[in-house]
Amino acid sequence: MPLPSTCAKDRIPARGGVGLKAEHYRTIVESQPDIGFFEVHAENYMGAGGPPHRYLSAIRERYPLSLHGVGLSIGADRPLDEDHLQRLNELIEWYRPGLFSEHLAWSSHDTGFLNDLLPVPYTAETLVRVVEHIDQVQNSLGRQMLLENPSTYLAFAESTYSEIGFIAEVVRRTGCSLLLDVNNVYVASTNQQWDPVAYIDAYPLAHVQEIHLAGYTREADDKGRPLLIDTHNRPVDEIVWDLYAYAVGLIGPVPTLIEWDADVPAWPTLKQEADRAEAIMLATKPEAVRHAAAR
Amino acid sequence: MQQLAERQRGFAAALLDPGLPMPDGLVGPDGEPGPKRFAVYRNNVVAGLTETLKDAFPAVHRIVGTDFFRAMARAYVLVEPPRSPIMLDYGAGFPDFIRQFDPAAGLPYLADVARIERAWTEAYHAPEASPIDPGVFMAIAPDQLPSVRLALHPSLRILRSQFPALTIWKMNVADGVPAPVDLAAGGEDVLVVRPQSDVEVRSIPSGSLEFLQALADGKPVLAALEAALIASSHFDLSANLSDLLRAGAVVGYSLAPDTRRA
Numbered sequence: 093m094p095l096p097s098t099c100a101k102d103r104i105p106a107r108g109g110v111g112l113k114a115e116h117y118r119t120i121v122e123s124q125p126d127i128g129f130f131e132v133h134a135e136n137y138m139g140a141g142g143p144p145h146r147y148l149s150a151i152r153e154r155y156p157l158s159l160h161g162v163g164l165s166i167g168a169d170r171p172l173d174e175d176h177l178q179r180l181n182e183l184i185e186w187y188r189p190g191l192f193s194e195h196l197a198w199s200s201h202d203t204g205f206l207n208d209l210l211p212v213p214y215t216a217e218t219l220v221r222v223v224e225h226i227d228q229v230q231n232s233l234g235r236q237m238l239l240e241n242p243s244t245y246l247a248f249a250e251s252t253y254s255e256i257g258f259i260a261e262v263v264r265r266t267g268c269s270l271l272l273d274v275n276n277v278y279v280a281s282t283n284q285q286w287d288p289v290a291y292i293d294a295y296p297l298a299h300v301q302e303i304h305l306a307g308y309t310r311e312a313d314d315k316g317r318p319l320l321i322d323t324h325n326r327p328v329d330e331i332v333w334d335l336y337a338y339a340v341g342l343i344g345p346v347p348t349l350i351e352w353d354a355d356v357p358a359w360p361t362l363k364q365e366a367d368r369a370e371a372i373m374l375a376t377k378p379e380a381v382r383h384a385a386a387r
Numbered sequence: 388m389q390q391l392a393e394r395q396r397g398f399a400a401a402l403l404d405p406g407l408p409m410p411d412g413l414v415g416p417d418g419e420p421g422p423k424r425f426a427v428y429r430n431n432v433v434a435g436l437t438e439t440l441k442d443a444f445p446a447v448h449r450i451v452g453t454d455f456f457r458a459m460a461r462a463y464v465l466v467e468p469p470r471s472p473i474m475l476d477y478g479a480g481f482p483d484f485i486r487q488f489d490p491a492a493g494l495p496y497l498a499d500v501a502r503i504e505r506a507w508t509e510a511y512h513a514p515e516a517s518p519i520d521p522g523v524f525m526a527i528a529p530d531q532l533p534s535v536r537l538a539l540h541p542s543l544r545i546l547r548s549q550f551p552a553l554t555i556w557k558m559n560v561a562d563g564v565p566a567p568v569d570l571a572a573g574g575e576d577v578l579v580v581r582p583q584s585d586v587e588v589r590s591i592p593s594g595s596l597e598f599l600q601a602l603a604d605g606k607p608v609l610a611a612l613e614a615a616l617i618a619s620s621h622f623d624l625s626a627n628l629s630d631l632l633r634a635g636a637v638v639g640y641s642l643a644p645d646t647r648r649a
Contacts, residue, residue, distance in 0.1 A: 138473045139512030142542075143584050163472025169391040176472060201399040204468040207439070208431040210398065217391050246424035249412035250390065283424075285416035313415055314423045321427060354438075 104129045104156045104190035104302070106345035106373065108366030111160075111353060117147040119359045127366055129156040129190070131349050135163045137187075138179050152187055158302065158347070159189035163205065166225045166239075167212035168198035177232045184233060191302055191347070193238035193271045194229070196222065196259065213248035214258040219265075226266040238269045238301055243276040243308075243322035245283055255280070256294045263299050270296060272343075273304040274336045275328065275351075279320040283313075292339050300343055305336060305369060306351040325354035328365060337372050345373040401425070402432050403465060436464040436477070443478045444504045446559035447485070447497060459488055475512055479505065496570065499552035500559070503588065506544035506579040510586045513542035518582045518635035524628075531642055533609035537602045537631075538639035542581040545591070545599050549574040553590050582635025589634070594619030595627055 107128025112120075119125075130151060137144055151157075164176060184192065197209035212218045229237050241259060253261070263270065272295060281288035307326035313319040328336075328350065340346065348369040352362055397410040415421035437460040441448050448456045463484045469477045482505055485491055486498035518540065527535060551568055553575045558565045576596040579588050591599075594615035601611035608624075615622040631637055 135473050136475065139475050140514040140541075142510075142512045142515075142581060144512070145515075146584060165472070169395050173472075179473075198395060199472065201395055203399045203403060204470050205472045206399060206402060206432050207435050207469060207472075207474065208428060210395075210402075210428060213391070213394060215390070221391060245427040246413045246415065246421050248394070249414055249418070250394075283416075311427075312423075313421055315415070315417075317415070319424065319427070 100153065100155050100157075102156065102188050102190045104158050104347040106347055108348050108350070108368075108370040108373075109158070110350045110362050110366050112148070112151065113353070113356045113362075114144070114147075115356050116359045116362070117143070117151075121147065121150050124154060125359075125363055127155070127363065128370070129158060129347060129349075131158040131160050134159050134161045134180055134183055134192075137183060148187065157187055157189045158191040158193070158349070159183060159187065161192070161194040162209070163199060164194050164225075164229065165198045165200040166194055166229070167196060167210075167218065167222055168200050169221055170201065172225055172228055173200065177229065181233060184235075191238055192233065192235065193240055193302065195240045196242050196262075209242060211242060211244045211246065211248070214251040214253035214255060215248075216252065219253070219258060219261060222262055223265045226262065226268050230266065230268065236267065236269055238271040239263075240271040240273050240304065241276050241280070241295070243273070243279040243283075243320075245319060245321070247284060256291065256296075260296045263296050268299075269301045270299045271302045271304060272297075272300045272339060273306070274339055275304065275306040275308055275332050276322060278329070278332050278335055279308050279322050282318050282320045285317075288335055289338065292335065292342065297339075297343050300346060303336065303339065303343075303346055303348045303369075304351055305332060305348060305365070306353075308332075323354060324351045326352075327361075328368075333368070333372070336369065337376070340373055340376050345376065348373065398428075402429050403468060405429065433461055433464055436469070437461055439474050440464075440478050440481060443508050444481060444501055445561070446504055446556050446563075447501050449559045450494065450497065450500065450555070451491070455490070459485065459491065462488065475508070478508070481505065496548065496550035496552050496555055499546070499548035499550055500556045502546050502548075503552060503556045503577055503579070506546060506577075507586050507588060510542040510544055510579050510581040513540075513581060516540050516542075516638040519632070519637055519639060521629070521632035524632055524637065524640060527640075527642070533612075534607045534642070536605060536607050536641050537637050538641075539599070539603055540580050540582060540636050540638050542579075542586075543599070543603070543636050544579040545577065545596050545603075546579075547574060547576050547596055551575050553577045553588065556588070578634070578636070580634055580636045587634065591630075592619075592623075592627075594622030598622065598627055599631075 105128050109129035112130040112132050195209050199206050277291050278288050305328045306324045309321045309323040311319045350365040401407040409422050409425040413425050440460040467480050482498050482501035485501050491497050557563055576591045578591045597618040598611045598615035601614040612624055
């Protein structure tokens with residue numbers, strides 16, 4: 093059964109949005125805040141019914157929605173879970189999200205579902221696997237998906253591609269689009285001692301259809317070097333805002349999502365983060381936008 | 388060309404077994420092994436699943452405290468990691484695990500509190516259905532009532548504790564105030580149902596559980612009444628039907644004649 097024809101447009105606007113949290117359901121439905129879009133984790137809406145679907149249906153009537161998967165395990169060396177693809181198909185049919193994204197990561201193995209976004213070695217073998225899986229997802233869902241760059245804490249000695257070289261090759265072979273997680277860029281760049289600005293410069297920016305922003309936690313590795321953890325439990329860091337402004341300067345305005353999944357703040361605090369992303373997009377001078385014309 | 392499978396097998400095994408060493412070839416920016424780096428993933432997996440259980444079993448968490456809960460949840464995560472990426476399904480086996488968890492043996496009601504919380508989660512995510520209007524049901528002719536079969540709300544769960552588990556649960560949810568409980572005061576039968584948006588958890592009188600179980604098995608009212616009366620000679624049919632209807636626990640009924648002996 094399709095949603096009522098009165099529901100908001102499907103397309104995600106180049107505005108600020110936030111990850112939808114149960115803590116904010118009531119506030120959003122009652123106050124109808126002016127915000128570009130909402131995003132949900134697909135797996136949180138794979139129950140049969142109840143308040144999550146009631147609220148999401150009400151919110152979808154007023155706002156564009158993007159769907160973010162965390163459980164497909166695209167980077168695993170095992171077949172994708174057909175039942176899971178079917179559940180994604182049903183969610184997409186019901187809620188008509190403007191975008192669907194997943195991670196360059198794996199989470200399922202023989203031991204079960206590991207509930208984390210685990211890293212993959214960047215090798216020719218992994219590339220074949222990831223490309224097969226993305227082809228399968230796009231064929232099954234009948235739409236293009238966005239692939240998100242990971243936050244990583246270690247590297248694999250056997251890797252033969254750079255992360256960006258790997259991602260660029262996946263895009264070339266599958267025709268998928270990209271989700272640029274700027275916090276992940278900063279977290280991974282710090283942890284791997286890469287230059288985050290050079291990362292953004294080299295990223296296949298013409299294929300970016302969405303940006304994610306989030307907060308990280310600072311720890312240290314065995315040798316006292318900074319080890320940043322992608323915790324989504326605090327405001328976006330100032331240095332990540334700077335990187336974001338830099339990326340927007342190259343890409344142009346693009347749907348930008350604030351992810352805040354743990355220690356979730358009161359609604360106004362979350363909304364302010366989305367407003368800040370929007371202000372940065374509005375402040376970006378059009379002449380600085382090199383890639384926008386191609387979009 | 389099977390390096391990826393081997394790599395992920397070793398990675399996954401070491402994540403869940405802290406006794407295993409970090410797999411070779413996982414390095415920091417200097418190319419040297421980084422055990423603290425691998426530990427981030429270990430911690431993410433176990434702490435993430437423990438947090439999922441804490442959210443799903445808040446009263447159990449409050450009763451035993453954070454340290455005990457973490458240790459108990461960690462033990463459960465290692466023997467029963469999730470089989471599915473749908474985390475709202477995770478923890479179905481946790482009440483049974485608690486029942487057999489030796490360090491919790493001093494809290495014999497704890498597993499039953501966990502069963503109530505699990506029933507709450509299942510009811511919360513259960514399919515939608517519209518409760519019938521009590522007035523419509525009351526209009527059924529008295530001579531037809533014995534053969535009526537009821538369709539119960541798909542969110543409905545019933546459970547029995549030989550302890551006052553519902554009383555204990557209520558004292559340990561968000562606004563609850565813990566107070567001394569007489570564990571010898573007798574057991575409680577519990578009904579959990581989500582007729583609209585809110586999950587409702589209530590105590591039911593003796594015989595109701597047998598009555599509801601028979602109805603849920605598709606038996607007509609007469610057979611359910613017989614089951615209830617065996618359990619409790621004081622069972623009050625009209626009061627029970629009225630309570631069920633007012634609770635929104637009935638979503639349909641059929642008058643189809645039953646030719647079998649009930």
